Amino acid sequence: MDLEYQYLVARLQEAFARDERLSSLDIKVVLTGNRIHLIGEVPTELRRAAADEIAHGIAPGVPVRNELRVLALDEAHGPEDIG
Amino acid sequence: MIRIAAVGDVHFAEDTEGQLAPYWSRLADHADVFLLVGDLTNIGSPAQARALAKELSVVEIPMVAVLGNHDYHADDPGAVRSALEDVGVIVLEGSAVTLRVGERTLGIAGVKGFGGGFPGACGHAFGEPEMKAFMRLTERSATQLERALGELAVDYRVALTHYAPVKDTLAGERLEIFPFLGAFQLAEAIDRAGADLAIHGHAHHGTERGMTPRGVPVRNVAMPLLRRPYGLYCLDASGRHAMDTEARETCATMGE
Numbered sequence: 001m002d003l004e005y006q007y008l009v010a011r012l013q014e015a016f017a018r019d020e021r022l023s024s025l026d027i028k029v030v031l032t033g034n035r036i037h038l039i040g041e042v043p044t045e046l047r048r049a050a051a052d053e054i055a056h057g058i059a060p061g062v063p064v065r066n067e068l069r070v071l072a073l074d075e076a077h078g079p080e081d082i083g
Numbered sequence: 084m085i086r087i088a089a090v091g092d093v094h095f096a097e098d099t100e101g102q103l104a105p106y107w108s109r110l111a112d113h114a115d116v117f118l119l120v121g122d123l124t125n126i127g128s129p130a131q132a133r134a135l136a137k138e139l140s141v142v143e144i145p146m147v148a149v150l151g152n153h154d155y156h157a158d159d160p161g162a163v164r165s166a167l168e169d170v171g172v173i174v175l176e177g178s179a180v181t182l183r184v185g186e187r188t189l190g191i192a193g194v195k196g197f198g199g200g201f202p203g204a205c206g207h208a209f210g211e212p213e214m215k216a217f218m219r220l221t222e223r224s225a226t227q228l229e230r231a232l233g234e235l236a237v238d239y240r241v242a243l244t245h246y247a248p249v250k251d252t253l254a255g256e257r258l259e260i261f262p263f264l265g266a267f268q269l270a271e272a273i274d275r276a277g278a279d280l281a282i283h284g285h286a287h288h289g290t291e292r293g294m295t296p297r298g299v300p301v302r303n304v305a306m307p308l309l310r311r312p313y314g315l316y317c318l319d320a321s322g323r324h325a326m327d328t329e330a331r332e333t334c335a336t337m338g339e
Contacts, residue, residue, distance in 0.1 A: 023094075023125045023156065026287050026307075041307060046098040071307055076106065076113065079086060079315035082280050082300050 005031050008059060012036070015058050021050035027068065035063045041071045085184045085239055088113060088144075090313040091120030091284025092305040094153060095135040106312035108141040113315060115184045117144055119172070120284040120304060121151025121195060121245030128157045132166035139170050145182050146172040149193040151245035151285060175243060177227030179235050189318075190235030192276075194228045196246035196269050196283075197221040200262030225268035232276035239318050242273045242281040242299075251293025252303035253286050270295040279318055 009029045016027045024047070028039040036055055042048050048068045055064045088110055093103065110117055124131040127150075139146065146167075154163045164174045173180050175193030182189045199206045199221040208218035224244075232240055247253055247265030256264060264286050273281050274297040281299050287307040291314070294301055304314045 020126050020128075023153065043094055043102070044098045071310070073102075073106070073306075074311045076088070076311045076313050076315060079113075079317045080302075081317050081319065083319065 005034075008036070008062075012055055012058050015054050016051060019050065019054050022047050022054060024051070027051060035065055037065045037067055039067050041069050043071055045070055085116070085187055085189050085318045086114045087116055087118060087241070087280070087282075087316045087318065088313040089118040089120065089282045089302070089304045089316065090306050090309065091151065091245065092122040092287060092307060093119075093135075094122055094125040095138065096125040096131045097134050100134050100138065102138075103312055104138050104141045107139065108143075110313070111143040114144060114313075116182060116189065116191075117142055117146045117313070118191065118241070118243055118282055118304075119146065119148035120243055120282055121149050122153040122284060122305075123148065123151065123167070124154050124163055126156040127154040127160060127163050129159065129162040129166070132163040135163075136166040136170045136172075139167070139172060146170075147180060147182075147191050147193065147243065148172050148174050149176065149195050149243050149245055150174065151195060175231075177224070177231060179231040181235065181237055187239065188237040190232075190237035190240045191243055192228060192231035192235060192240065192278075193243035194224045194231070194269075196224045196228070196244040196248070197266060198246060198263045199266035199268065201250045201265070201267045204261065205267065206262060221266045221268055225266070225272040228269060229272035229276045232273065232278055239280075240276075240278045242269075242278045244269055244281070244283045245285050247283050247286055247289070247301075247303065248273055248281055249293045249295055249301050252283070252289050252291070252301055254290040255288045256286050264289075270299075270301075273299050280316060282316075 012029045016024050030037040052066045177194050179192040197220045208215045248269035281301045284305040287305045289303050
C-alpha cells in the first residue's frame with residue numbers, strides 16, 4: 001500500500017463527516033490491495049448509497065466494496081431494574 | 084416505581100421519517116417518561132428538526148431532552164430546541180425539571196457536556212487559547228450539571244448528558260477517541276450532587292452499562308448500540324434500594 005492510500009482513509013472519513021447526505025463520523029474505512037471497504041451501519045439505504053457515491057467521488061477509479069449495513073431495530077424488550 | 088424510556092443518537096433526517104413513530108406511539112404502555120440524549124438530528128438543520136418533531140408528536144408521555152454535537156452542526160441549535168419544544172419536549176442545558184409520576188417526583192438535570200477524556204489520559208485547560216476553551220467548556224458543563232442536580236428536591240434524580248461521564252460505557256470504542264467521547268468531570272459532578280441514574284449517548288460502539296466511581300449506574304442509550312428504539316429502566320420504589328413485590332412484578336412484565 002503506498003503512502004497516498006494511507007492518506008485516503010483520512011480523506012474519505014472527512015468526506016463522510018462533511019457531506020450532509022451522510023454526516024457520519026463512524027464509518028470504518030479499510031484498504032486492502034487497491035480496494036476500499038466501507039464497514040459499519042447507517043440508518044437508511046439512502047445514506048448507504050450516499051457513502052458509495054462519496055467514496056467514488058473521492059477516489060475515482062478505485063473499486064469500492066460497500067459493506068455498510070442498514071441498522072435494523074428490534075422491538076424494545078423488557079426493562080432493567082436499576083437498584 | 085418510575086419507568087424510564089431513553090434513547091439517543093437517532094440521527095433523524097428526512098430519510099428516516101416514519102421509522103420510529105410506530106415504536107414511539109406505544110411508549111405510554113411501557114414508560115412514564117421518555118428521555119432523549121442528543122444527536123436527535125443528523126446535522127441540526129431546521130428541516131430535520133421539524134421532521135423529528137413530527138415523529139415525536141405521537142408520544143403521549145412527558146419528554147425531556149438534551150441536544151448533542153450533531154444537533155449543533157448547522158450552527159442553529161436554537162431551531163432544534165424550538166422544534167422540539169413545539170411538540171412538548173422539555174430541552175435541558177445546564178438546567179433541571181421536576182415531573183410528578185404517580186405519588187413520586189422525578190427530577191432530571193441535563194447538559195450536553197463535552198469531551199476531554201478520563202483520568203490518566205485527559206486534556207487540561209493549559210497552553211493555547213483553543214485548548215483552554217475546549218476544556219473550560221467541559222468544566223462549565225460539569226459545574227452546571229452539578230448545580231442543576233443539587234437543586235432538585237425530589238424522590239429520584241436522573242442526570243442526562245450526551246457525552247459520556249465514564250469510560251465504562253465506552254468499552255468497544257477505539258481508545259484513541261475516548262477524549263472526544265466524554266469527560267470524567269461529568270461523573271465527578273454526578274457523584275458530588277448524587278443521582279439514581281445517569282444516562283448518555285454519543286458512543287455508538289460502546290457498552291450499555293457502567294457506573295460512576297461512587298456507584299451511580301450509568302447507561303449508554305445510543306440507538307446504534309441498543310439496536311432498539313429505546314431502552315427501558317425502572318427505578319425502584321424507594322428510589323434507593325428497596326423495590327416492593329408489586330412494583331417488581333410490574334417492572335418485570337412491563338416490556339411484554
